[in-house]
Amino acid sequence: MQITHLDGRGPVTAVIRSIGARHPGAHDLVTDGLYLDLRHALRNPADDPAMRYLTGLDTKVYAHVLATSGARELITRTAVQLRTLADEVPWGRLVRLTVACQGGRHRSVAVAEAVARRAWAAWGGECGVEVEHHHIDHPVLPASD
Secondary structure, eight states, X not given: OEEEXXXXXXXXXXXXXXXXXXXXXXXXXOOSSEEEEOTTTSOOGGGSTTTTTOOTTSHHHHHHHHHSTTHHHHHHHHHHHHHHHHHHSOTTOOEEEEEEESSSSSHHHHHXXXXXXXXXXXXXXXXXXXXXXXXXXXXOOOOOO
């Protein structure tokens, strides 16, 4: 697992997880909060041989995912939902977002990072955000039928 920390002046307010929905036990990580499944929403960078073995942390893959039609709007809406949820819980309590794609290496990683940065910026760096990439180091999965 890899973790991105966006430190804030206050406590960590949001934890965003990226997962690969086809990995055994992946959905056991979905415990509460918001859930976003990208398997049918965005095109898969793993279909391109030049990006197959990269991850959503690589600039080429990140740009590819964000350039997909509707991706930026989806990221904006999700960040707003996350911030709205955070406004409804007591100060110091965590809100969670789980972002899923097929293998957890490309789309979910890029979108989780983008939502985290958008929410952190909207909070003006007041609140911390952590992003946990649970399947980023797992092997690339074969195409599903």
